[in-house]
Amino acid sequence: MEIRNIAIIAHVDHGKTTLTDALLRQTGMVTDENATMDSNALEKERGITIYSKNTSLFYHDTKINIVDTPGHADFGSEVERVLRSIDSVILVVDAQEGPMPQTRFVLKKSLELGLKPIVVLNKIDKPAARPAEVHEEVLELFMDLGATDEQLDFTTVYAIARNGIAKKNLTDNSDNLEPLLDTILEKVKPATADETLPFRMQPFNLGYDNYLGRLAIGRIYDGTVKPGEKVTIKKPDGETRTGNITKIFTFEGSSKKEVTKAVAGDIVMIAGLPNIYIGETICHSVDQESLPAITIDEPTISINFLVNNSPFAGRDGKFVTSRQIKERLERELEVNVGLKIDFSNSDYYIIFGRGEMHIAILLENMRREGYELQVSQPKVIIKNIDGHKNEPFEEVTILVPEQHSGSIIENMAKRKGVMAEMKPEHGQIKMMFEIPTRGLLGYRNQFIIDTRGDGIIYSRVIGFKPFVGVINKRSTGSMISMVTGDTSGYSLFNLQNRGELYVGSNVEVYEGMVIGTVSKGEDMAVNPIKGKNLTNMRSSGADEAIILTPPLNVTLERGLEIMAEDEYLEITPKNIRLRKQQLSEQDRIRSFRSKKKN
Numbered sequence: 001m002e003i004r005n006i007a008i009i010a011h012v013d014h015g016k017t018t019l020t021d022a023l024l025r026q027t028g029m030v031t032d033e034n035a036t037m038d039s040n041a042l043e044k045e046r047g048i049t050i051y052s053k054n055t056s057l058f059y060h061d062t063k064i065n066i067v068d069t070p071g072h073a074d075f076g077s078e079v080e081r082v083l084r085s086i087d088s089v090i091l092v093v094d095a096q097e098g099p100m101p102q103t104r105f106v107l108k109k110s111l112e113l114g115l116k117p118i119v120v121l122n123k124i125d126k127p128a129a130r131p132a133e134v135h136e137e138v139l140e141l142f143m144d145l146g147a148t149d150e151q152l153d154f155t156t157v158y159a160i161a162r163n164g165i166a167k168k169n170l171t172d173n174s175d176n177l178e179p180l181l182d183t184i185l186e187k188v189k190p191a192t193a194d195e196t197l198p199f200r201m202q203p204f205n206l207g208y209d210n211y212l213g214r215l216a217i218g219r220i221y222d223g224t225v226k227p228g229e230k231v232t233i234k235k236p237d238g239e240t241r242t243g244n245i246t247k248i249f250t251f252e253g254s255s256k257k258e259v260t261k262a263v264a265g266d267i268v269m270i271a272g273l274p275n276i277y278i279g280e281t282i283c284h285s286v287d288q289e290s291l292p293a294i295t296i297d298e299p300t301i302s303i304n305f306l307v308n309n310s311p312f313a314g315r316d317g318k319f320v321t322s323r324q325i326k327e328r329l330e331r332e333l334e335v336n337v338g339l340k341i342d343f344s345n346s347d348y349y350i351i352f353g354r355g356e357m358h359i360a361i362l363l364e365n366m367r368r369e370g371y372e373l374q375v376s377q378p379k380v381i382i383k384n385i386d387g388h389k390n391e392p393f394e395e396v397t398i399l400v401p402e403q404h405s406g407s408i409i410e411n412m413a414k415r416k417g418v419m420a421e422m423k424p425e426h427g428q429i430k431m432m433f434e435i436p437t438r439g440l441l442g443y444r445n446q447f448i449i450d451t452r453g454d455g456i457i458y459s460r461v462i463g464f465k466p467f468v469g470v471i472n473k474r475s476t477g478s479m480i481s482m483v484t485g486d487t488s489g490y491s492l493f494n495l496q497n498r499g500e501l502y503v504g505s506n507v508e509v510y511e512g513m514v515i516g517t518v519s520k521g522e523d524m525a526v527n528p529i530k531g532k533n534l535t536n537m538r539s540s541g542a543d544e545a546i547i548l549t550p551p552l553n554v555t556l557e558r559g560l561e562i563m564a565e566d567e568y569l570e571i572t573p574k575n576i577r578l579r580k581q582q583l584s585e586q587d588r589i590r591s592f593r594s595k596k597k598n
Contacts, residue, residue: 003191007067010092011100015122019161027057029253085219088188091117095129101460191265198284199223212271236293246272299352300392304376311510316572317372374568389467392437400455415439442561477518485529512583
């Protein structure tokens with residue numbers, strides 16, 4: 001049986017997973033109409049793909065292995081490690097939006113590896129769809145990225161993934177995805193399957209089973225393998241060790257199937273190697289050549305993870321010690337190749353990631369598992385290149401109604417953003433900026449306010465450029481509780497005119513906890529638990545109702561955005577709180593004076 005290996009890549013929300021789900025349903029690989037490749041709880045809640053996943057289907061006596069990849073820029077490492085193991089990619093592009101920042105990123109990686117994509121223009125049923133124009137934009141993107149003549153001669157398929165329809169031409173009649181499947185068989189070369197060579201495989205992903213332990217997911221490049229065989233594992237640095245394969249699984253639809261033999265060209269999951277890592281070479285003997293190491297783009301931001309030492313520490317979490325946090329982070333390193341961690345400091349661990357969401361997903365998973373910790377404000381990674389300070393820059397694409405464009409330009413300029421392009425597009429204004437990652441940190445929440453929720457913002461890292469100097473982003477101060485206790489509606493009613501509150505009435509707070517913002521831009525210590533004094537005197541306003549403005553809910557991502565440099569975000573399974581690093585006002589004053597002297 002022939003094997004085709006493909007990955008489906010796209011910008012976030014352009015229809016990758018919807019297309020994959022439809023392919024599996026139409027080929028009979030899944031029967032549940034509600035089944036989806038986005039099986040993780042966070043993926044279902046957020047409506048985005050976070051982790052790359054494997055599946056396969058059978059069509060005309062051919063096995064097609066499919067890897068569904070994330071579309072968000074922060075999870076680019078999930079895409080990069082997959083592309084080396086497949087023979088072609090399905091590039092899905094929204095027929096209305098056209099190529100977006102992550103489209104450029106994933107396509108660039110594909111072209112560099114010599115892959116020839118099949119382009120799927122999805123959502124052609126949208127009222128504002130413009131397939132002909134978007135096709136030209138995709139062609140221009142190929143040319144901009146230095147595609148070869150062969151890559152420029154790509155095949156285009158038109159689709160409505162939600163309805164399970166694909167067409168080779170816009171005017172064709174179709175009620176299924178067979179035109180896309182036929183195109184895959186026609187354009188994607190069969191996977192090489194030389195069973196006479198010694199066995200060689202490279203994991204690009206890892207799994208875990210309560211009974212089998214760690215599982216390696218990868219492509220077999222040469223030879224065959226059976227359970228019980230002894231293998232050699234080679235690290236990229238040349239170090240070797242041995243292991244024994246106990247079980248082999250292949251992918252069929254949304255499940256895996258145990259097999260007694262796997263051959264070159266297939267993507268499989270193997271058990272029995274408890275210390276296997278992504279990018280290592282699993283081979284028959286020590287004298288075989290290692291496969292090229294899997295390389296990914298370097299992290300751009302860092303954040304400190306600390307043990308929670310707030311007055312409310314230990315109330316919610318099951319795992320609260322430094323050792324438990326370290327063990328969890330070490331496990332994360334095994335599967336999250338885009339992450340780097342410095343364990344050298346005994347007081348805190350420095351985590352290096354690709355973006356705020358990349359780290360926020362890790363934190364969200366940890367808190368759901370019962371971990372309790374606190375983190376510092378995210379900071380960009382500064383590199384010294386040829387004796388000069390350099391910082392990461394991002395290309396930001398913004399699509400907003402025209403009436404909001406002025407405030408967007410003003411705010412981006414304050415954050416050292418430079419406009420590269422501005423043009424009208426379907427009744428809206430499309431703007432592109434180049435901005436330091438440092439300036440973009442914490443802006444997405446402000447963007448929602450500036451655009452009244454009507455804008456779209458996307459970004460991608462474009463590399464390191466010379467440091468641009470001081471960026472003054474924060475225009476508000478912090479409202480800090482000076483006492484411990486339960487908040488009162490009376491006190492909050494008087495405080496809400498000073499800024500925006502993060503807490504409602506009857507919420508337990510502690511000294512040093514940040515309960516809101518101050519419009520004037522300076523920190524202010526307040527008493528949020530103060531009640532109304534009782535008196536036998538009656539005033540004209542005595543019976544006025546207290547009406548509180550609903551508080552701003554501090555979520556994980558919002559907390560990472562709005563926290564100040566001298567604050568921590570306290571994260572527990574049940575609560576997310578902002579707090580000052582120094583809880584008492586006197587300690588904060590001493591710390592400020594000490595920094596001023598230095």
